[in-house]
Amino acid sequence: xxxxxxxxxxxxxxxxxxxxxxxxxxxxxxxxxxxxxxxxxxxxxxxxxxxxxxxxxxxxxxxxxxxxx
Numbered sequence: 001x002x003x004x005x006x007x008x009x010x011x012x013x014x015x016x017x018x019x020x021x022x023x024x025x026x027x028x029x030x031x032x033x034x035x036x037x038x039x040x041x042x043x044x045x046x047x048x049x050x051x052x053x054x055x056x057x058x059x060x061x062x063x064x065x066x067x068x069x
Contacts, residue, residue, distance in 0.1 A: 007053060013041035016048040025054055 012028040026041035039051050 008037075010053045010055075011037075011039060011051060012054045013039050014050050014052055014054075015044070016050075018047070023050075 008030070011030060013026045014023040015026055016022075017024050028039050028041045031038045031040075041049075043049065
């Protein structure tokens with residue numbers, strides 16, 4: 001898990017949407033127990049999931065900061 005708090009807030013669970021052929025960010029809960037981190041999100045269906053850093057925080061989009069999200 002990243003050491004700084006901003007990067008930690010970007011850690012999310014993603015689901016691969018095969019129909020759209022793209023990754024979808026899921027609402028992710030983050031928790032910590034000392035040095036151990038846990039990311040959790042509701043899985044809607046069986047499929048491919050991964051944890052990664054998002055380029056889109058909950059408060060806006062880094063790719064297009066001039067557009068409201």
